[in-house]
Amino acid sequence: MGLNLNYTADALVSTEDMQEETWLQYRRNGIGGNDAAAVIGLSPYKTARDVYFEKLGREPEDNNTSGWEDLVAAIFAKKTGFRIWQEKVMYRHPLFPFMLADVDYFFETSDGTVGILECKTANIHTKEKWENDAVPYHYEVQCRHYMAVKNLDIAYCACLFGNSENDFVFRRIDRDLDFEKNLILQEESFWTEYVEPRIEPALSGDGDLVLASLKRYQMQRNNPDEVLIESDYGEALELIYRMKSEKAAIDSNSRKLEQKIKTAYAKFAEMLGNATKGLCVAADGSEYHISYKPMQRTGITKDNLQKMKLNDSKLYEKYATTTENRVFQVKKIVK
Structure with missing residues (x-):
């Protein structure tokens, strides 16, 4: 053209x-x-x-x-x-x-x-x-x-x-x-x-x-509660099942590592006290710069939302929004 x-x-x-x-x-x-x-x-x-x-x-x-x-x-x-x-x-x-x-x-x-x-x-x-x-x-x-x-x-x-x-x-x-x-x-x-x-x-x-x-x-369509999916899609579902299982294992390890990290740096948080920065010069000359800065976030907790709903229902209804999310799960049953 x-x-x-x-x-x-x-x-x-x-x-x-x-x-x-x-x-x-x-x-x-x-x-x-x-x-x-x-x-x-x-x-x-x-x-x-x-x-x-x-x-x-x-x-x-x-x-x-x-x-x-x-x-x-x-x-x-x-x-x-x-x-x-x-x-x-x-x-x-x-x-x-x-x-x-x-x-x-x-x-x-x-x-x-x-x-x-x-x-x-x-x-x-x-x-x-x-x-x-x-x-x-x-x-x-x-x-x-x-x-x-x-x-x-x-x-x-x-x-x-x-x-x-x-x-x-x-x-x-x-x-x-x-x-x-x-x-x-x-x-x-x-x-x-x-x-x-x-x-x-x-x-x-x-x-x-x-x-x-x-x-x-x-x-937006009106579908039945359960849809029968053709058997040819079994391979794709098996792949999803395996990836989700792998991710679950990684997430579990990540949470364990996060707890170990917090345990390890707790002693340094104690050393810093109200300070927000620290410096360590190791025996080999390496420098480790530490920051431990407070971060503030404004929001409303679930407990306070429930109190608002009970004490001022009109105000709650004015600002409350409802969202819908779906969680895709694959359960494998071997026969």
């Missing part, structure tokens, strides 16, 4: 003052930038099957906006000197109409070059993912999707890790037509083979994502 670069993105609809439900309905007409990484199996947040169900309207889509985009964009403009602006428009690729784009911001350099500005916020502990000029891959895919729709050659992905512009990075992404061609092919395959004919894609990806997807969608 050769890419025709002689095109201008279609303005599908103005999103100025658009209600969220209306916006979601339009998004179900195609694949957006937030969907792109999931469609090709590279999103840390959702699977391709999640995107499929969202397009069918089975589950409200998460806009996943932090409300800090304006601040991120303002810091970017200050650091680069680029002119920035927003366009409250949902764009559509004129040649591949299943590709949609809601762009955070656009920028223009001093020489008139126009590009995409994608604004992100993240926890400071994730800053390492941006080291050495890197961009988290799912964000890169999102920017490349937008560049394809808008037919632009440059994007910047900017991220704020706190409330200070010192905790701020921005990375340039140049258009890669080979990558773009492959991305379009995969998105087209997803749209034409699954979404349009209403065929569920196979569930694959990271285990936690898969289980979360099952919890969100499949567990």
Whole structure:
């Protein structure tokens, strides 16, 4: 497939003052930038099957906006000197109409070059993912999707890790037509083979994502209490059984080691008293630096929750939430 670069993105609809439900309905007409990484199996947040169900309207889509985009964009403009602006428009690729784009911001350099500005916020502990000029891959895919729709050659992905512009990075992404061609092919395959004919894609990806997807969608079905599984799956269940047994042994050993460690360092905790650090220079000159710092965590114990439930049931019901988890167990019976 050769890419025709002689095109201008279609303005599908103005999103100025658009209600969220209306916006979601339009998004179900195609694949957006937030969907792109999931469609090709590279999103840390959702699977391709999640995107499929969202397009069918089975589950409200998460806009996943932090409300800090304006601040991120303002810091970017200050650091680069680029002119920035927003366009409250949902764009559509004129040649591949299943590709949609809601762009955070656009920028223009001093020489008139126009590009995409994608604004992100993240926890400071994730800053390492941006080291050495890197961009988290799912964000890169999102920017490349937008560049394809808008037919632009440059994007910047900017991220704020706190409330200070010192905790701020921005990375340039140049258009890669080979990558773009492959991305379009995969998105087209997803749209034409699954979404349009209403065929569920196979569930694959990271285990936690898969289980979360099952919890969100499949567990809504009314299944009998017990399902008879074909005998061909016995080998797979045997593997799970063995791995869980191995993990149980490791966990048991880990707990025993943890107790031995605590017993061993109790004497040093006594030596430190109220101090938080210690230093030991061994006979061979090796230095051992010890830290024993108090860590505080604010929370409500189960006992206090029960007291709240008894003493102020209305307050308890206002803030209490119910979650459901399943524990997968395999019991082997040899006959």
